[in-house]
Amino acid sequence: MSMSSRPVRQRRAGASGLACALFAVASTLVALALAVPTAAQTPPSAADPIPADDxxxxxxxxxxxxxxxxxxxxxxxxxxxxxxxxxxxxxxxxxxxxxxxxxxxxxxxxxxxxxxxxxxxxxxxxxxxxxxxxxxPVALDAITVTGTMKAASVSASPVKVNVVPQSVLQRNATNNLVEAISYVNGLYQQVDCGVCYTNNLRINGMEGPYTAVLIDGMPIMSSLASVYGLNGINPALIQQVEIIKGPSSTLYGSEAMAGVINVITKDPRFTPRLALDASGTSDAEGNVDFAFSTEPGDVSGFISGNVAYNSRFVDDNGDGFTDFPLNRRGVVFAKMDWSPEGRRRTSLTTRYLHEDRFGGVEAWTAADRGSSNVYGESIRTNRLEVLGAYLPSWSADIRFEGSYAWHDQDSWYGDSSYDASQHIAFANALWGRMVGRQDLLIGATARYQTYDDNTPATVRADRRFIPGILAQNEVRLADGALTALGGLRADHHDKHGVIASPRIALKWDATGHTAIRLNAGTGFRVVNLFTEDHAALTGARDVVIASELAPERSWSVTLNLNRIVEFGPSPMMIDLDLFHTRFSNRIRPDYDVDPNLIVFDNLSGHAVSRGISLAFNQNVNFDRLLYSAGVTLQDVYLMDAEGAREEDFFAPRVRGVFSASYNMRSLPLTVDYTGSVTGPMRLPSYDEPFARPDRSPVYSVHNTQATWRLEDGAALYLSVKNLFNFTQPSPLIDPANPFGDAFDTAYVYGPMRGRHVMLGFRYGASR
Incomplete structure (x- = not known):
């Protein structure tokens, strides 16, 4: 099947989806407006006593x-x-x-x-x-819920969880989630297109689609949404990000093979009454975040908005194309909590996103959208998310959750149209209780999703209903020194029957300062090719699907050693991780069989992602100096049925990250430094006269930021991104002939945006 000149199948416009979006946003805003207390409705403070009666x-x-x-x-x-x-x-x-x-x-x-x-x-x-x-002094023992779906301190959780609070995100100011957490050890941002800059996050060498991205614990980031949607999650909304590197299919679905990224949004009961974060860069990029919250009471909430834009054409590498995309993005976010007399809690969250993104040549205008005269990639995205949770008053052990997401992408890649829409509805019912030493969790889930696009591969809309059940038990043994967790999930797929996803986790507190964790589990994934591999949509290579693609399966194991080393009042925390994942039926693109083709097929043998990771951090003199560093060595390869081994594309063998934060005592000034070093990786090959090296060089990226703290929660910050101005050469093959047979956009291994300066102002008025 060739995608270089596609017949276009008409898809019904998402008018009903847009109407749902506007209705949901309006409903939440009205609810928040009603939540503002009047003078006669003075809300009780958190310390007001509650009369105890029957x-x-x-x-x-x-x-x-x-x-x-x-x-x-x-x-x-x-x-x-x-x-x-x-x-x-x-x-x-x-x-x-x-x-x-x-x-x-x-x-x-x-x-x-x-x-x-x-x-x-x-x-x-x-x-x-x-x-x-x-x-x-280590300052990392926050409460997490991602590892076991129950509240636990990071140190007590049997599953290793990396918690990134908002204070850490602010040390390297940015307006998108991917860049904010790409400096976490073991995570790597992979850019899939040198024109439109679609990207994903690899965890321990595994590509983005193998990671479950959650918003407040809800799996609403679909395969279509992950293409551009992660960039629309603004760090200003985030309370903390919880990251699990390892199998998590039992709790979050069989597709959580590489791990979980759970974005916890701010709690409306404790957000500032007024918050503002505005910034601009030397590349004429601007970003404004603002938020308003109600007085705390039985009902509390906040409304937030984000506007981001970049309208300056930059072409420092001289290939005639944008070095990074131009875009206009607007986001409305509203969150409400209802806690009558503190006896129960209901929450409702709504987010609506609109983005207009462009990458291409400078002469392109909106009138050229879809034409073969001037090359441009134009992506218009509309997305709605609605999340809700209910804890009934009649039982403290039960929790009901639900979510709905609608994602519509109207895009042109040159003269090729890709018009796609996806709806996902999800429901979760959980029951958990401590019974002696047993910490039980039982749940039932239901997921309904539809997907439709105008490519020839999608003859009719794909509809899937996936019900599931899960059970998990955590028990402490040996006077609490040993924690064992076992879980099993069973999902029913229409085409594949019942899929079981077992999981085990063990935690042994060897000493007061040493803990060892083991986590093992399986995964199962149905691939949606055109939403997950951008190369199938852009460039001049024809796409060939060699056979009917079978679902991918995996089993994974991770081993973590956590050690606290005493250095007087400033101890150091050290983490050593070993990881190994083996895939069967791995679906892979073959760029080498023919320079004019991308051939997709299930691997006849198996694929492996394995490695070792070391990280340490220290808080010196109680927040005077904080620093951390980490390095990951990984081996990601494919092995066919005959035993021939082949290194995977775009998976660096080694990557290191580092950061330091220094708080001056004599001045209200904090200086931050963040960076990474990326080792060689395998790259696609091309025939003459467009041949390129098939391995990338070692490179490093450095960022620095100074924050001057003002009164009343205000601050000014000045950042220099890509301090030493490293950029790769043009990632485009034959950019002078973008409608020709040789044009390709996939040769991306490093930054394409050079040094730039950001100046910003942050303000958060407390309650």
């Missing part, structure tokens, strides 16, 4: 302080083994309601302090608690 759930109240007795604001408080959590107010006071009488264990954590577990007696006459947290 009709009101039992409540724990208290205050969180440091060792000197000063309040710790906005600490997280959660019942152990529960998906629920609350956050203390600015004075450290909290109220945790809806508890059953008896002995309850709660986890309390705050950034910069060690998490503690407190065992208390919940009763009608329980006095207010005073909880003291000690400074933790």
């Amino acid at each position: 009709d009101v759930a039992l409540t724990i109240q208290g205050r969180i302080v440091d060792e000197s007795g000063r309040a710790i604001p906005y600490a997280d408080v959660a019942p152990a083994g529960s998906p629920r959590s609350v956050r203390a107010d600015a004075d450290g006071r909290f109220r945790l309601a809806g508890l059953e009488a008896g002995v309850v264990t709660i986890i309390v954590s705050a950034h910069g302090y060690g998490a503690v577990e407190v065992e208390i007696e919940a009763g009608a006459e329980a006095p207010p608690l005073a909880i003291t947290l000690a400074l933790d």
Whole structure:
């Protein structure tokens, strides 16, 4: 099947989807407007007592302080083994309601302090608690929910979770999620097109489609959305990002082969009343984020907007094309929480995105869209997300969740049209309870998705209904030194029957400062070729599908050693990871069989991604100096049935990341430095006269930022991106003839955007 000159199948426009989008956004905005309390509706503070009677759930109240007795604001408080959590107010006071009488264990954590577990007696006459947290120089023991779907401190979780809080994201200011977390050890941003800049995140050498991207725990980032949608998630909305590097199919679906990236958005109960973040660059790129929140009460919420634009044509490499795409993006985000008397919690989140992206030659105008006269790639995206969660008052053990996502992409790659739409509806019902030493979790899921496009490969819309059940049990043995977790998920696919995804995890606290974790599991994935491999849509190579593609399967194992090394008051944390994933039925593009073709087929043998990763970080003198560094060595290869081994494309053998942050005491100034070093990787080959090296050189990218803190939560920041101005040569093959047979856009291994300066202002007025 050739895609160089495609007949276009008409697809019905997404008018109904747009109507749903506008209705959902309007509904949320109205709800938020009604949530603003009047003078006669003064909301109770977090510290107000709740009368205890037979009709009101039992409540724990208290205050969180440091060792000197000063309040710790906005600490997280959660019942152990529960998906629920609350956050203390600015004075450290909290109220945790809806508890059953008896002995309850709660986890309390705050950034910069060690998490503690407190065992208390919940009763009608329980006095207010005073909880003291000690400074933790390592400062990484936050609360996470991604590893087990239940609240747990990072150090106690049997599954290794990397937590990236917003304070870390702000050290290298950017307006998209991919760039923000690409400096996490083991993650690598791969750019798939040198014209439109579609990208994905590799985890431990495995490509982006093998990673489940969640928003507040909901799997709403579809294969179509991941092509450009990750760039539309703005870091200003994020409370923290939780990353699991390893198999997670039992909890998040069989496609979470490489791991999970869970984006936790801000809690409306604790966001500033007014927030603003505006920045501009020397390349005439601009970004503005703003947010407004209601007064806290039974109903709280916030509305946020983002406008990003880049309208300056830059062609420093002289190939006649944009070095990075021009775009206009607008995002509206609204989130609401309902917690009547603290006894239950319902949340509703809505996000709508519109983006108009262009890459191509300078002479292109909107009138040339779809023509063969002037080359341009024009992608117009509309996306709606709606998420909801409900914790019923009649049971503290049950949680209901649901989400809906609509994604519409109207695009032209030169004179080739790609018009696609995808709808995904997801529902989750979870029950969890501590029974003795057993921490049980049982759930049922249902996922319905539709996909349609105008390519000849999609004769009719693809519709899939995938119900599933899951069960997980976590138990502590050997007086708590050993934690064992086992889980099993079963999903039913229309074409493939019941797919089982088992998982095991073990954590052994060898000493007070040493923990060892083992995580193993399987994966299963149905590939949607044209949403996942951009080379099938752009360039002049014809696409050939050699046979009916079978689903990919995998099994994975990761081993983590975590060690805290004492250096007086400034201990160092060290992480050593080993990982190994083996694929069967791996679907791969073959660029070498013919320079004019991309041939897709299941691998007759197997594929392997394996390696070792080392990372360390240290907080010196209580936030005076923070630094971290990490390196990942990986071997990603394919082996056919005859035993012939072939290195995979675009998978660097070695990559290192590093960062340092210095807080001056004499001045309200913080200086940050972030960088990476990327080793050689295999690249596609081309015939003369367009031959290129088949391996990339070693290169490094460096960024620096200075932040001047002002009064009332305001700050000015100045960043220099790509400090030493490294860029690769033009990634385009035969750019002078973009409609010709040799034109290709896939030869991308390094940055295409040179040194540029960003100046920004950040403001967040507290409640």
